[in-house]
Amino acid sequence: MSVSEALDALRSEIPGCSLVAFADLSSKIVLTSSSATNPAREKLDALSAAAHLVLDGAIAEGAVPIWGDQNTAETAMLLSSSEARVFMRSPGENPEALICVCAPDCNLEVVMDCARSTLKRIVSET
Amino acid sequence: MFRKLDLESDDLSDFTRLENVLAKLRQREKAGGEVRTLRGVGSDALLASLVAEIDETILPRRLIFTTKNGTELHMAVANRRLQSLLSPVPDLPGAKDLADVAFADGQDPNLALLGGMLRGIFEQAETVRIDARRLPAGAYDPDVGAPSGGLSKAWGVQVVEVRVKEPSEIIDFFLNQISDDDAEAWLRIEGENVTDQAGSAERLTELGEQAAVFLDGYFSKFDALFSADEAATATVVAPEAAGQTAVLFVEIGGLSAFVAAKTARVAALASSWQAQVSE
Numbered sequence: 001m002s003v004s005e006a007l008d009a010l011r012s013e014i015p016g017c018s019l020v021a022f023a024d025l026s027s028k029i030v031l032t033s034s035s036a037t038n039p040a041r042e043k044l045d046a047l048s049a050a051a052h053l054v055l056d057g058a059i060a061e062g063a064v065p066i067w068g069d070q071n072t073a074e075t076a077m078l079l080s081s082s083e084a085r086v087f088m089r090s091p092g093e094n095p096e097a098l099i100c101v102c103a104p105d106c107n108l109e110v111v112m113d114c115a116r117s118t119l120k121r122i123v124s125e126t
Numbered sequence: 127m128f129r130k131l132d133l134e135s136d137d138l139s140d141f142t143r144l145e146n147v148l149a150k151l152r153q154r155e156k157a158g159g160e161v162r163t164l165r166g167v168g169s170d171a172l173l174a175s176l177v178a179e180i181d182e183t184i185l186p187r188r189l190i191f192t193t194k195n196g197t198e199l200h201m202a203v204a205n206r207r208l209q210s211l212l213s214p215v216p217d218l219p220g221a222k223d224l225a226d227v228a229f230a231d232g233q234d235p236n237l238a239l240l241g242g243m244l245r246g247i248f249e250q251a252e253t254v255r256i257d258a259r260r261l262p263a264g265a266y267d268p269d270v271g272a273p274s275g276g277l278s279k280a281w282g283v284q285v286v287e288v289r290v291k292e293p294s295e296i297i298d299f300f301l302n303q304i305s306d307d308d309a310e311a312w313l314r315i316e317g318e319n320v321t322d323q324a325g326s327a328e329r330l331t332e333l334g335e336q337a338a339v340f341l342d343g344y345f346s347k348f349d350a351l352f353s354a355d356e357a358a359t360a361t362v363v364a365p366e367a368a369g370q371t372a373v374l375f376v377e378i379g380g381l382s383a384f385v386a387a388k389t390a391r392v393a394a395l396a397s398s399w400q401a402q403v404s405e
Contacts, residue, residue: 046350053347054363062343063363065336066386067370074366077396080356081163081403082194082253105404108393 003122007034010118014111016103018083022122023048025056025095050078051087051097075112080104088115092123141313141320144338147345148318162256163357164191169248174283176244179256180208181274181285186261188212193251199244202228202261207271211240218243228266232276241281255355293379296358296402300376301383308395310371310386313337317380329386337384340373358403362396364389378403 001009007020011034021033021044028051030044053059054076063073076087084106090096098115164175179189186204200212210228215221220239229237248254278285301314301322311325311333323330344351344361352359357378364372372392374385376399387395 049350053350054361058343058347059340059351059361060363062340063373065339066363066373067365067367067389069365069370071365071367071370073363075362075364075372077360077362077393078351079360079362079396079400080352081358082356084400104400106400108397108400112393 001121001125004032004034006118006122006125007032010034010098010100010114011036013114014100014102014106016106017100017111018103019047019099019101021047021099021101023051023097023099025052025089025097028052030099031096047085047099047101050085051076051099054078054087055089055097056095077108084108084111086111086115088112088119090119090123098122141334144313144315144320144334144341145318147338147341148315163355164254164256169245170283172248172251172254173241173244173281174278174285176254177274177277177281177283177285180277181206183258186263186265188259188261190257190259192255192257193247194253195250197247197251199247202266203271204261204266205268205271207273208277209266209271216243216247218246228270229272230270232272232279234272234276234280237272237277237280241277244281253355291402293358293381296378297376297381297383300399300402303398304385304395307388308391309374309388312383312385315382315384325386333384333386336386340375340384344375360396360399362387362392364392374399 003022007022011017011020019033019035019039021030023030028048030048033039033044055073060073072089074089078085081104084102084104086100086102086108088098090098098119100111100115102111164172164179166172166175176191180203183189183203184206189201189203191199197216198214199216200214202209202212208229210226211224213225215225221243224236224240227236272280274285297314301312304312311329312323313320313333314322325333351361360374360376362372362374368390370389372387372389374387374392374395376383385395
């Protein structure tokens, strides 16, 4: 299964999921995405920039003292009354992350479980 | 349930650094001004919410409704009546004919045209922001315009009075349901002051410092995380290990809470928050 196919499968698996993207955290670029509509480049750029901030950048650095060791952030969420954005770091060696944009009242536990399974599949098959 | 500490007897100087950081939040809020959004999802709910907004407006106001894709509608509203659609109008069929022409009353035939236009705009809108500005007195006769009953009939919507929950009710309900299975400690923040807290004294002292570090980065990058018109937000950052602690920071209407949540429970807590603010 290609990364694109894995993203398509993930989007169809999560009710209310409008966009799934796979981003490179170091270059802050979306590598590939799955969406019902063609997302604007600016939207993808903003998502990858946010992924960097919450998993590697200022937001993640500010959160590390809470868990008190050198482990990096694995998961982050940016939630509002209009949407839920979930970010999950890839378990592989490359600095990559999965981004899911879902309805604001989505089941976040389900989103995380599905995203984690998808990331493992991507890492094991690529 | 958490043991809450008596704020009167506790030394809150441990929160000095946090409160200095929170002062930045107040500055940001003052710069941004109060932003509200129409409640509801879908064109019918948004239209009903717009009618309710008109029904609550007594003094002359220019109400500006802005959709997420940037379409703006300006309306003259006073005395709980929609008096006219004001210029500038969106580039839509019939809009220019309605611009700056007063609606005589609730039976004005132009109301149906405006209703169709609004329905079309709201069908594409995820959120609609409301901005109210003063309208010079005397712009329209105070008895001119369509009241909410006429608007509801002309637009085929039913306005149901919904009591809007205060931000303090939402945040207090959320915090009070957090048990020690869910989190280690939390701080309730109002403006730049910590107004309530739960957890052990030792953990709270640490938490104040940790919140200050987190919020320093959060406020400096806020514009890259959320749009300024979001009424309620939540931010979660969690490590991989389930047994560790995650950050959960929620904000609504000048109130916020910083929660040291258990990683295994943070998604459920965040879902609970979303369920409340999405109601």
